[in-house]
Amino acid sequence: MTSDSQALPTRWRSHGGHGGVAWPVARSVAAAAADPLDAIDLPLAAAGGAVLAVPLGARAPLPSYNTAAMDGYAVAGRGPWLVTGRVLAGHTMFRAILAGHAVEIATGAPVPDGSDAVLPYERAVRVGSTVDGVLEPGRHIRWRGEECREGTEVLPAGTLVTPVVQGLAASLGHDVLRVRRRPRVAILVTGDEVATSGRPGRGRVRDAVGPVLPGLVSWAGGRPEAVAAVEDRRAAVADAIGAAAADVVVVCGACSRGPADHVRGVLQEAEAEFLVEGVACRPGHPQLLARLGDGRLVVGLPGNPFAALVAALTLLVPVLTVMSGRTRPVGERAPLLGELAAHAVDTRLVAVRRTAGGAVPAGHDRPGLLWGAALADALAVVPPGWRGGEVELIQLPT
Ligand SMILES: Nc1nc2c(c(=O)[nH]1)N[C@H]1C(S)=C(S)[C@@H](COP(=O)(O)OP(=O)(O)OC[C@H]3O[C@@H](n4cnc5c(N)ncnc54)[C@H](O)[C@@H]3O)O[C@H]1N2
Numbered sequence: 361m362t363s364d365s366q367a368l369p370t371r372w373r374s375h376g377g378h379g380g381v382a383w384p385v386a387r388s389v390a391a392a393a394a395d396p397l398d399a400i401d402l403p404l405a406a407a408g409g410a411v412l413a414v415p416l417g418a419r420a421p422l423p424s425y426n427t428a429a430m431d432g433y434a435v436a437g438r439g440p441w442l443v444t445g446r447v448l449a450g451h452t453m454f455r456a457i458l459a460g461h462a463v464e465i466a467t468g469a470p471v472p473d474g475s476d477a478v479l480p481y482e483r484a485v486r487v488g489s490t491v492d493g494v495l496e497p498g499r500h501i502r503w504r505g506e507e508c509r510e511g512t513e514v515l516p517a518g519t520l521v522t523p524v525v526q527g528l529a530a531s532l533g534h535d536v537l538r539v540r541r542r543p544r545v546a547i548l549v550t551g552d553e554v555a556t557s558g559r560p561g562r563g564r565v566r567d568a569v570g571p572v573l574p575g576l577v578s579w580a581g582g583r584p585e586a587v588a589a590v591e592d593r594r595a596a597v598a599d600a601i602g603a604a605a606a607d608v609v610v611v612c613g614a615c616s617r618g619p620a621d622h623v624r625g626v627l628q629e630a631e632a633e634f635l636v637e638g639v640a641c642r643p644g645h646p647q648l649l650a651r652l653g654d655g656r657l658v659v660g661l662p663g664n665p666f667a668a669l670v671a672a673l674t675l676l677v678p679v680l681t682v683m684s685g686r687t688r689p690v691g692e693r694a695p696l697l698g699e700l701a702a703h704a705v706d707t708r709l710v711a712v713r714r715t716a717g718g719a720v721p722a723g724h725d726r727p728g729l730l731w732g733a734a735l736a737d738a739l740a741v742v743p744p745g746w747r748g749g750e751v752e753l754i755q756l757p758t
Pocket residue numbers: 378549550551553554565566567568569570612613614615616617618621644645646661662663664665667727
């Protein structure tokens with residue numbers, strides 16, 4: 361939750377024309393509408409992308425035994441040393457050696473008690489069964505617990521479980537991680553003109569939003585259900601929303617005010633609480649956020665694909681970020697380069713590429729096409745009346 365969201369009323373309504381709540385307010389209302397989900401235990405391999413619900417601790421000292429850091433000889437006392445055997449990684453046959461003795465040792469093998477150092481092969485002179493060299497006490501041994509003591513808190517709660525964290529957790533002896541449950545997201549795509557394969561013919565348009573949402577949802581911390589196509593009939597939209605077993609239901613299309621735009625009507629009939637109903641931004645103003653009586657959140661996205669992407673980044677991503685326990689990103693700012701006119705009352709979301717000198721508009725960012733967004737790596741947030749200078753950048757899904 362951001363500080364600007366705390367004093368906000370819970371319900372915001374569009375106020376005529378394009379109108380709608382200010383874009384930054386919509387984003388804050390979305391974040392404030394969600395709470396982190398419960399903590400669950402997941403097998404290590406399945407925990408990627410979730411957030412630690414509790415700190416990650418070391419279940420063993422690391423290394424867990426005195427370990428050879430080089431291939432060579434573990435030596436005890438002063439040289440030359442009598443070589444009494446060989447110990448490889450994974451083998452523990454030499455518990456201890458006496459002063460004047462050495463064992464050949466592989467990197468990763470347990471160093472026998474009594475050893476003073478490991479003498480690497482490169483520094484060793486072997487003659488028959490004796491070896492000699494300059495003893496550097498303590499060298500080339502990773503001592504038990506020197507990297508991390510048992511019980512040490514290594515990562516705080518709230519850390520995103522990345523592949524690197526999964527590797528670290530394995531080193532520390534974890535098989536299961538306690539993480540925040542990731543929100544389940546149902547994805548409904550409406551529109552009788554929408555086709556899911558082939559070349560779009562007359563009166564048909566390829567679904568360009570269904571292919572975006574699963575990746576965007578995962579990237580933002582959620583777990584997408586399979587995309588479901590929904591007929592442009594009120595009962596079909598109502599049934600699909602009603603039956604969606606999810607924490608968040610995303611509906612694409614049918615969010616405006618035309619004869620086939622059923623989402624608002626269905627939500628009104630269900631006595632949903634409207635939290636955002638129209639946002640003063642371009643593109644993407646016909647977007648909405650509502651809470652159903654059973655607590656599920658519904659995010660309505662406009663049908664135009666770039667407008668849908670903008671709306672998903674405005675409402676859906678903050679909701680999923682909070683539910684999944686992730687940290688909301690600190691607003692990145694950069695100068696906006698090139699000729700660009702702000703809108704008088706609406707926030708513009710402009711597809712840009714980051715460069716060393718600032719953000720450069722990618723062009724091709726009409727509401728109906730994802731061309732500009734596909735060329736871009738961020739959206740520039742251009743406030744109404746902006747006259748130049750730095751703007752906020754929001755990350756596009758990767
Ligand atoms: N009287 C008004 N009409 C419209 C307004 C308005 O304020 N008053 N806003 C316009 C804007 S802006 C947008 S955006 C659209 C949003 O309308 P809907 O959310 O109801 O979306 P649809 O009407 O279903 O579709 C709009 C457009 O996008 C195409 N579409 C739909 N779904 C997909 C998809 N999955 N993939 C690709 N393209 C899709 C659809 O064919 C339409 O061309 O409303 C305006 N009208």
